[in-house]
Amino acid sequence: MKLIKKIIITGEIHAKTGLMIGGSNTAMGIGGPDKTVIRNPITKQPYIPGSSLKGKMRSLLELSFGNIGSKKMGKVENGPSEDPTHKTTVLFGSARTDGQQRPSRIICRDGFLLNPNELKNTDLPFTEAKTEVVIDRITSAAMPRTFERVPAGAKFSLNIVINVFDDDPFRDELQTLTFKALQLVQDDYLGGSGSRGSGQVKIKIDRIIERTSEFYHGTVPQSSIQIDSIPEDLR
Template sequence: MANKLIKKIEITGMITLLTGLHIGGTNSSMSIGGIDKAVIRNPLTNQPFIPGSSLKGKMRSLLEVSIGANLQRSSAQVPNGPSKDGSAADLFGNATGNDTQKPSRIIVRDCVMTNAKYVFEKTELPYTEGKTEVVIDRITSAANPRQIERVPGGAEFSLNLVVNIWEKDNNEEELMKNLFKSLKLLKDDYLGGHGSRGYGQVAFEIADIKEKNVSSFYSETGNSAKSIKEKYKAEVESLHQN
């Protein structure tokens, strides 16, 4: 019997930058004294955003490290690649290309800036700042300055995650537990590049968690989604703690 999708669990909220964030984009122009490393932007609005791939990849890698899932494994002959089995693969999927392949249970949407007007008014560059960093030669003391573009602390982005639950799944609670665990790990780590130098510290705020049953929400009658945030009250409160 084929596996059947029975419901979707949607988590919505906000990501707040506590320090500047750099997720690299394409340098469309080069100029003397200009930005050396640009951030990724929406080409239609010119606003920076957090790609779902960046957020999902960081969540997965931190969860794998926390359970030791990727220490002895490889993916496509890449040492320490994504784990092929276990709780991390159950949530994030794998790409074995055979009968053991698991689809990702989680969808991570791109995160768009929600306070763009405020950020635009406070920054010299459009929605961003240029942070000057200097590499010092230890022998000659010669300075090699560079400018890195980053979205400043205080910027806010939308958060939208969807977890698909299938008929044959018997690990819904474990999937949700590991989702919140990966967010908590990320809160105490960093998102994007240059994290060891203070970039990418973020905070999460969960606004709601809704359950959308295929048999009711997606039917002709279209019943309302059911809020189940109270069910995960402990996990949400733990994520919100400093």
């Protein structure tokens, strides 16, 4: 197995509605939000974990192929993870224990807040408190709940790396599959409470570069991929 190249995709994720990426509630006091967002422990700024983006990309891509499979006793059966040659398994990897596991070919890095100065006048540091009311369908009693969200207008960094190896099936499609997954996220939602208005994002890819294995040996320069290769709704 030989590394052919790394495809490095950079850009921004714009929150078009409030974004709810859950964190820990252990530090919240009485009267605080019922659910909080995840924050950098040093800067206290919210961020998008790479695991949240990658998990959403994978689940939506699997849904688009119609291969989620059935779930029995906590295990998904007959899904893409059962087939080591399936496109989503090649891109995202598999944790099978029968010797046919595959390492992930895609790296989704954490997305850090790019415009903290624009979020100074918010209810909480860089975030907002959103109150929702649950109505008991029997008694009609109102039960308010408060959630912490990153407000609309927040911008986060996007950084994705695709590793392409010579023995990968569909290796020429890995970049296209990544674009498709990002388009699906953009037309769905990121984080929690998406069906109640949260999590709509706009993804903007600014640059794609290729670094071949020869680049890392100092024999060839890196190359940029033409912007025309990026789907129009991701520019």
